Amino acid sequence: MTGADTQNLDLLRSSLKLCPNFPKKGITFIDVFGAFANPKAHRALIDLILSRLKKLGTTIDAVVGLEARGFIFGPQIALELQVPFVPVRKLGKLPGKVAKIDYDLEYGKDTMEIQTQVLKPGTKILLVDDLLATGGTLGAAQKLCVDLGCEVVETLVIIELLGLNGRAKLTDVNHFTTLLQFSEADLEEIATNSDRIHESNHA
Ligand SMILES: O=P(O)(O)OC[C@H]1O[C@H](OP(=O)(O)OP(=O)(O)O)[C@H](O)[C@@H]1O
């Protein structure tokens, strides 16, 4: 890792805020929007992702991003790579012919869809989302892409919650990139720093 990468990681890490007991009791929510509220952290995030991808040297034909937070930075990465961005959305939001898959979440269940006419068989995909928790979302998205005959050559998240072992749900952990990892102990430690905790209206 270069000195610039280390500096960017520190900036990114310190821009994230925690929200204990959101959206449900017992969940410690990591708010990635903190990184987008600060242009320096935002720049650091994009530079870090591009630096990782350059190091991997993988050929990428399209970036597939997951609703909602994969939509914030996925298109920027696609633009930098000069490849299409393709959204995966929650049920009933995409027009035309779609493929769908049901999946389990850290705090519920959901269904995701992708337009079938956009990705051709053999397309090499970079799959992006903000966070890996239980892995239900990304595991399902990988399956959705593979079922269309595409190859998920890399899956990238900004944040990995280690305590939930989400990697176990991924089809290919050898092609999984994560920028920041948080153990349960890390989250507890950050939660002792009031600067890093969101003031909250939630019970
Ligand atoms: O690894 P998992 O346990 O599947 O959880 C991770 C997913 O949960 C969050 O999205 P959420 O479902 O809250 O939807 P949103 O981004 O539309 O708010 C997060 O942005 C990931 O997509």
Ligand SMILES: Nc1ncnc2[nH]cnc12
């Ligand atoms: N703990 C968490 N923080 C932010 N987003 C999440 N999505 C699922 N679990 C999450």
